[in-house]
Structure formats: C-alpha cells, structure tokens
Amino acid sequence: MRMQRPWRNRFGRFLLILGGALLAFLAVTPGALAQVALPPAVSDQGDDIRVLFFVLLGIGVAVFVIVEAMILWVVFRYKRKSDDELPTQVAHNTTAEALWTVIPLVIVVALFIGSLVVLEDIQSAAEPGEDVVEVDVQGRQWAWAFNYAVPLGTELAEGLSEDPAETEVLLRDSSLVQPFMTLKLGVEHMRVMAREGDVVTVVRAVNGTVPIRHGRGDAVMRVFNGTDTVAEGRMQAADNTPIVTVPVGTMVRFNIASSDVLHAFYTPQFLYKLDAVPGRVQTMWVRVNETGEFKSQCAEFCGRDHARMIFSVVALSQGEYAEWFAAKTPAPAEPIEGDFGAEEEVEAEEGAVGNPVRGQELFFSLGCNVCHGDRGEGLVGPTIARTVVPLDRVIEQYRQPFEAMTAFPPEEVSDEEIADIFAWLQTVERPPDDLVIPSKLAESLEAGG
Ligand code: HEC
Ligand SMILES: [Cu+2]
Incomplete structure (x- = not known):
C-alpha cells in the first residue's frame, strides 16, 4: 500500500486545519502567546x-x-x-x-x-546584616491580607513556651501596648486581649501562624495591616484587588500563612509559587528588580470563590517605598498609664443590643478584619463601621452572603454573637465619606430594594 499524504486523508486534513487555526488564533490574540x-x-x-x-x-x-x-x-x-530482501539483523x-x-x-x-x-x-535567606523587608501574608477563603511590622521598643521579660494555652506575656515596658493590637514575635502573631501593668494577656498564633518558643529578650513588634486596595485610588485595576507593596532591590521575606485551607501565593513573574498551609509558616525570599504592578492569584483550589482570590504585587522604587511605609506606619500611641482593661476600649451606644466587647473579640477571632479592616473601615469587603443595614438583614448576610463574603453558619457564629459584633460596629468611627468603600447591600436597601 502506498503511503498517503496527510492532506489526502480526511482526518489528516482536519488536523492540519485545526493546527493552522490554533496558530492563527495565537498570532492574532493579544497576550495569548504570553x-x-x-x-x-x-x-x-x-x-x-x-x-x-x-x-x-x-x-x-x-x-x-x-x-x-x-x-x-x-x-x-x-x-x-523489496519483499524478499530482509535488512541485516544485529543482535x-x-x-x-x-x-x-x-x-x-x-x-x-x-x-x-x-x-x-x-x-x-x-x-x-538574606546575607547576615542585609536589609530585609518582611511581609506577613495571610490567606483566607477568599481574600489576602498583607501585614507589616514596626518595632515596639519593648521585649519579652521572660521566655514563652510553645504551649498555646499559655497566654500571659510579661513585657519589659508595655506602656505602648493596647488591647486589640496585634503583636509579632519572630513570625508568630499575637492579639492583645487585656493589659495589666506589664502583664499582657494575648491570643497566640492569630495570623494562621503557629505558637513557637520565644526566649527572654526577644524583640516585640507591632503589626499593622498594609494591604492596599484599588479603592484607595493608587492603581486602576480590578475592583478592590488587595495589593502588597514591596521595594525593588531589597530582599523581601514573605511569611506565608493560612487561617483555613490550603491556598498558594503565586505571582507569575516570580516564576515560583508557595502554598499557604494551615498550621505552619512558609518562607519565600524574593528580590524584585523591576518596578510595576504584577497581577497575582491564589493557585491552589480553595473553594467557591477561589477564582476571585486575586491580588497584585506592586513594586516601588526604594524612595517611593519609604514614603509609602512612613505614611502607613501607625503613629506611636501615647504611653498608657495605669491599668487598662478591654472594657474601656469600647463603649456601647444607646440602642445597641449585644455586648460590644465580646463583639470586638469575635470580629478578630472569626477573621472579619481580613476583609473589612481592623475597625470595619473596609478593605476587600465594604465599610461596615456603623453600617446602616439592620441587624436582621445582617444576620441573613452571614448565613447566605451576598457577593464574595464567606458564609458563617449558626454552628460557627450564633445570632447572639452576630448581635455582639453588630453592637461593636455601631461604636467604631466611620471613615470620612471619600474613603468609604460602598456596600452594595446598604445601597440597595437605601434605594428601597
Ligand atoms: C472574604 C471576605 C469577607 C469576610 C471574611 C467577611 N466579609 Fe463581610 N462582606 C464581604 C463582602 C464582599 C460583602 C458584601 C459586599 C456588598 O454588599 O457590597 C460583605 C458584607 C458584609 C456586611 C453587610 C454590608 C453592610 O453594609 O453592612 C456585613 C455587616 C458584614 N459583611 C460583616 C462581616 C463580619 C462581621 C464578618 C466576620 C464574621 C465578615 N463580614 C467577614 C466580605 C467579607
Ligand atoms: Cu485560594
């Protein structure tokens, strides 16, 4: 039988046309080749x-x-x-x-x-003595938070064991520590619940980190959320994409943690990705060498809104980064005299149902701050400080969320606890109008929907 040319055969012709179409598609579609x-x-x-x-x-x-x-x-x-001539056989x-x-x-x-x-x-890792910018990356279904830290000027007066139940920390000078601040020791995050003298009661490992042993004299840092969003007006990309800001030319250490399931921190232009694994902190070292915005995403399937778990890395020149960091760094608090209980932090306003102190604790322990900011000012999710949405509609929002909010079933948070959070949210200050991240739910209610 004679060998056929591929274009003589129907299947061969089909393959040729398909291949041609694919090449044409790649050639005319911008970015397809990329x-x-x-x-x-x-x-x-x-x-x-x-x-x-x-x-x-x-x-x-x-x-x-x-x-x-x-x-x-x-x-x-x-x-x-020919049929009767066999080739030489070699064994x-x-x-x-x-x-x-x-x-x-x-x-x-x-x-x-x-x-x-x-x-x-x-x-x-970076060379000893080399400048390092540390960013704590927290993945959560389905959002990212990027935390930075500044030294608090105090240190542990006594060591701290790995036992997570041990929540009393003795600091050398705690005058700048306030309840609901997040402290950082090594890579471990701790939320301050109360302070009495230099003894500070903390919840350990709040950033999806793991409790680790800390020695006497370890420096204590103050953590602040440095997640920017497009809504703040610096970038024009997709809505509310969380942004992590880094300098070029400096070693950046990303401490990657997850507070629920597996996620992955993936910036295509780093040509490298790392999983966010619950219960441990993974380290990625990167020295970015070009300014710009690099679109990134979660690269480990993590549930319903995985596809929306995007973020951007924005690399600034060293000077711009220093300015950005200075603008973000929280002003040093006034030293606080005397004993300081959590009760004084919030004061329920008239008409608020529920216990705002408990509400504030829940707000952090449930991770609401990851999307709504530490004071409900809005971040990936809308501003909810002094929300106009009534409590019964808010409860509905937890159970069957509108838009990309995590669902919170009654097993996770009861109606009473929602009322507590609601009460606290009525006591916090609302940001000025131009900084409010609008809530579609609130807008639809205001429009009479
Ligand atoms: C994954 C991110 C995410 C998390 C976590 C999250 N939310 Fe939301 N939240 C959203 C989004 C997105 C919306 C709806 C956006 C809209 O209505 O425009 C929303 C809406 C709301 C609303 C209604 C909007 C309004 O104006 O009042 C309330 C209240 C609220 N969230 C509270 C919470 C509380 C409390 C928690 C923690 C128990 C929480 N959210 C956790 C993203 C999140
Ligand atoms: Cu994910």
Missing part, C-alpha cells in the same frame, strides 16, 4: 529559574532533534526495498549500549546538579 510562554521574570530568583528553564528546554530540544534525526535516517536508509552492540546508558546518565546528573544549585539559590 499565556503559553514563560512570563518575564522580575526578580533575581526568577531570573535564575528562567535560565534553568531554558537550559532544560535546550537540552530537551537537542535530544529530541538528535533522536528524531536518527530515527528518520534509519527509516529511510534501511527501508525494505548485540556493546558500544551502542554503553553510549545509550552513559549519555542519558550524564544528562540527568547535570540536570540534577543544575536544579539543586538554582533551588539552593532561590531558597537561601
């Missing part, structure tokens, strides 16, 4: 991964071309020329066998060593 190809690297680590990728690709292509060429050569050179060739064992072995060992060198390089 989706298929490796993204450009914007970090030193990414550059190394890119080099490794092209070395691997080069070796792969060379092997493919050599092997295919040899196959074609054999096919044509030793083609059966054994020591040289050939040695070659096809040694060559792949050399290639695999070279790939192994190359990968190991690059892996070691991208996972290595």
